[in-house]
Amino acid sequence: MHRFRTLCLVGSLLTAPVASAATMPVVCVESVWCNIVAQIGGSEITTQALISTPGIDPHELTPTPSMARQTAHAALVVLNGATYDDWALPFVSSSASRIIAAQEAGWKVGDNPHLFLNPMAVRKVALATARALIKQGLNQEAVQQRLDIFLKQIDDLETRSEKLRQNYEGTAIAAMEPVGADLIQNMGLHIVDTGFALAAMHHAEPTPQDVAALETALDKKTVKLLIVNPAVRSPQIDRMVEKAKERGMPIAVIGETLPPGLSWQDWVSSIIESVQKALDGASR
Numbered sequence: 666m667h668r669f670r671t672l673c674l675v676g677s678l679l680t681a682p683v684a685s686a687a688t689m690p691v692v693c694v695e696s697v698w699c700n701i702v703a704q705i706g707g708s709e710i711t712t713q714a715l716i717s718t719p720g721i722d723p724h725e726l727t728p729t730p731s732m733a734r735q736t737a738h739a740a741l742v743v744l745n746g747a748t749y750d751d752w753a754l755p756f757v758s759s760s761a762s763r764i765i766a767a768q769e770a771g772w773k774v775g776d777n778p779h780l781f782l783n784p785m786a787v788r789k790v791a792l793a794t795a796r797a798l799i800k801q802g803l804n805q806e807a808v809q810q811r812l813d814i815f816l817k818q819i820d821d822l823e824t825r826s827e828k829l830r831q832n833y834e835g836t837a838i839a840a841m842e843p844v845g846a847d848l849i850q851n852m853g854l855h856i857v858d859t860g861f862a863l864a865a866m867h868h869a870e871p872t873p874q875d876v877a878a879l880e881t882a883l884d885k886k887t888v889k890l891l892i893v894n895p896a897v898r899s900p901q902i903d904r905m906v907e908k909a910k911e912r913g914m915p916i917a918v919i920g921e922t923l924p925p926g927l928s929w930q931d932w933v934s935s936i937i938e939s940v941q942k943a944l945d946g947a948s949r
Contacts, residue, residue, distance in 0.1 A: 689801055692739035694723060694750040697781040697923040697932070698766070698790070702743055704928070705794050705811050709803045713739075715753065719922045722896050723750045725868070732756070741797055743790070747778035762797045766790050779921060782936075783847035784819050784826075787929065791815055818930045825937050826851045833944050839882055839909075840892035841902045842866050845919035845936060849892065852940065856892075857882055865897050876901065883908045889947040890940065891916045915943035 689710045693699040696714035703712045715732045716723055723745070736742055736756035744750050746767030757763050770786035772778070780786040795812045799805050830853030839858045840846065842865040846856060856862065860875040871879075882888045883905065891909040893902075893916055909916060917939045923932055 689740045689798070689803070690738060691741045691743065692736050693743040694753050695745060695781060695922070697929055698743045698745065700923055700929050701781075701787065701791060701815070702741075702794050704815050705791060705808060706798050706803065707807060707811055709807075710741075710798070716922070717925075719896075719920060719924065721922065723921075724748075724866075726750075726752070728752055728756070740801060743794070745778065745780055747772045747776070747780060749778045749780075762801065764790060764793045764797060769793050777843050777846050779844045779846070781921075781923075781929070782845045782919070782933070784823055784851065784933070786847075788816065788819050791819075822930065822933050822937065823851070825934075829853065829937065829941055829944075836890075836944065837882070837888045838890040838892065839879060839888045839905075841905065842892075842894040842897040844894045844896075844921045845892065848933065848936060849940070852937070854890075854940075857888055865894075865899065865902060868897075868899075871901065879905060880908070883912060883914065886912055886914065888914070890914070890943050893918050895920050896922070915947050917943050 688708070689706070691699065691702055691706065691710050691712045692715065693702065693712065694715045696717040699712035699714040703710065713735055715735065716726065732753070733756045736753055737758050739758070739761055741762045741764070742757045743764045744753055744766065746765040766780040766786055769789040770780055770783065772780065777783070791812060795808050798808050834853035836854050837857050838849070838854050840849070840856050840862045843859070843862045849856060858875065858879045861871045861879050864871040864875065891906065891914055893906060895918055906916065919936055923929065927935070
């Protein structure tokens with residue numbers, strides 16, 4: 666496993682201007698990215714998330730004038746990108762720094778856009794955040810210390826995923842929508858209904874073949890777990906969830922908004938724990 670533990674903060678960054686007494690304003694579309702940036706920036710920055718209410722799908726959001734104003738006044742703007750929140754790009758001031766997770770992670774069309782639940786992408790955004798904050802004048806040593814702590818916590822989460830992989834490598838599961846798919850696959854689990862899940866993400870009707878294949882997997886219990894995103898609902902999804910419940914199949918909930926009061930690490934830890942408990946229960 667690659668570890669991106671070293672950040673090059675030399676050369677021109679060593680001559681960055683001294684930070685002013687005022688905190689630096691940072692705007693993110695999603696609260697989860699603001700949580701990550703705040704951990705690295707500390708008290709020298711203030712963060713404002715445009716979306717923090719659970720259950721809101723950024724894919725479908727209609728931005729408001731206040732969102733445009735907040736974004737235009739930020740010194741640093743952090744977006745997910747990957748078609749997830751690209752509507753915010755026109756609001757970013759030409760003088761502001763910007764970090765787009767999709768660009769940092771090398772996202773390509775067809776990849777999962779929920780990059781905030783991809784530890785590799787989060788690691789790269791954390792590194793880019795530290796570079797941007799120091800370039801803006803934040804204390805280099807303090808930023809580096811906070812970054813190192815955050816990267817160590819990602820390492821610890823990946824170690825937990827690897828231990829789960831050792832027990833459940835190749836286990837078939839179903840997902841109603843692909844949020845968290847990268848994290849799930851890091852655990853070694855195999856999502857069997859990618860066609861159904863992608864259709865749900867795009868608010869499209871799944872093909873009859875995809876529906877039939879998922880129904881068969883649930884009826885025959887060839888999948889050990891069902892993943893549900895509470896932000897995405899449809900009659901088809903509700904029917905599949907009900908079918909899973911009738912067959913006593915474990916269900917794990919993975920949303921796409923950081924739960925209130927949790928850090929990114931807490932959130933990912935809770936997902937890993939819920940998946941492990943569900944699989945441990947199913948294997949008995």
